[in-house]
Amino acid sequence: LHSSKKTYSPMxxxxxxxxxxxxxxxxxxxxxxxxxxxxxxxxxxxxxxxRFEIIVKGDYNTVLKCxxxxxxxxxxxxxxxxxxxxxxxxxxxxxKGELLGKKSVWSKLYQQPPYNExxxxxxxxxxxxxxxxxxxxNAKKIKLDHDIVFPETSDNSQFLYTxxxxxxxxxxxxxxxxxxxxLQRDFILVLPTGYGKTLVASIALxxxxxxNPAHMILFIVDRVPLVFQQAEAINIDTxxxxxxxxxxxxxxxxxxxxxxxxYD
Numbered sequence: 001l002h003s004s005k006k007t008y009s010p011m012x013x014x015x016x017x018x019x020x021x022x023x024x025x026x027x028x029x030x031x032x033x034x035x036x037x038x039x040x041x042x043x044x045x046x047x048x049x050x051r052f053e054i055i056v057k058g059d060y061n062t063v064l065k066c067x068x069x070x071x072x073x074x075x076x077x078x079x080x081x082x083x084x085x086x087x088x089x090x091x092x093x094x095x096k097g098e099l100l101g102k103k104s105v106w107s108k109l110y111q112q113p114p115y116n117e118x119x120x121x122x123x124x125x126x127x128x129x130x131x132x133x134x135x136x137x138n139a140k141k142i143k144l145d146h147d148i149v150f151p152e153t154s155d156n157s158q159f160l161y162t163x164x165x166x167x168x169x170x171x172x173x174x175x176x177x178x179x180x181x182x183l184q185r186d187f188i189l190v191l192p193t194g195y196g197k198t199l200v201a202s203i204a205l206x207x208x209x210x211x212n213p214a215h216m217i218l219f220i221v222d223r224v225p226l227v228f229q230q231a232e233a234i235n236i237d238t239x240x241x242x243x244x245x246x247x248x249x250x251x252x253x254x255x256x257x258x259x260x261x262x263y264d
Contacts, residue, residue, distance in 0.1 A: 012094045015070035020051055020093070027121045028110040029085065031078060036107040037087040038118070042079065043128045045086055052086070064088070080123050080247060081224055124247050149211045151183050159183065164206040167237045175200050183207060198233045206238040209264050217264055240264040 011021045025044045029037045040048055053065040054075055062075040064086055073088040090104040096114040109115050121128075151158035159180050161171060171179065175196050181187050182204040191197050205217050217240070221227055224246050231242045243254060243263040257263060 013066040013068060013070055013072065014092055014094055016066060016068035021048060023118055027119045028106060030120055030122045034107050036110050038106050039085045039087045041128060042083065042085065042126060080126050126247065148215065151211065161203045164210060164238060165203055166239050169199060169237060171199060179204050198230060199237055202234045202237045206240055209240060
């Protein structure tokens with residue numbers, strides 16, 4: 001009898017030759033073009049930690065050892081938002097019996113046999129879920145059918161803010177100036193913390209959405225906590241319907257609502 005289920009060859013410790021991890025539990029994490037790590041899939045890491053001895057030697061030096069005492073790799077905080085991952089040195093393990101040298105690096109090997117049998121992940125797919133391929137293909141087909149409309153300088157009403165500001169805040173003079181400038185040209189606003197940059201952005205976005213109802217706004221921040229902080233501020237100050245979207249909170253429901261135009 002032959003089973004149709006695919007079987008995986010294990011990754012072995014180079015010293016004791018014990019079967020440590022099945023390939024289905026591993027992935028290559030593509031941190032950048034030149035930085036690639038062989039790691040245990042994030043969703044599998046807690047289930048497999050007992051296979052190793054994790055020795056903390058300092059804040060940034062956590063060693064990963066086999067039960068036989070051989071050094072295998074490290075535990076590093078290199079995932080999205082500093083998530084910890086278990087990574088393996090290319091010269092410390094064997095994959096399907098392949099033995100590598102000390103100068104071997106995963107960035108030059110991961111696309112070659114037999115290592116190309118191991119799945120690849122990046123920051124977007126780090127947690128193990130990616131958008132279905134048909135969604136990706138559909139996204140590539142999106143075409144803007146409407147040109148972007150900017151306020152007419154001859155119509156002063158398009159530069160007002162009272163009709164788009166939901167909260168009872170009163171923008172200061174420098175915020176109003178920045179708001180008007182942002183509606184007319186590419187604009188970088190530099191202000192100290194607490195001086196109301198988000199309010200300026202919120203009312204500028206609200207006005208542009210009013211002038212361009214067929215377009216969707218994209219507001220990008222560099223840290224996940226800021227996604228929710230800025231979204232809350234925009235919701236408080238404007239009538240915009242905001243969708244918070246990160247790699248960890250990228251659900252099918254949210255994607256469906258975005259495609260259906262339920263968010264601004």
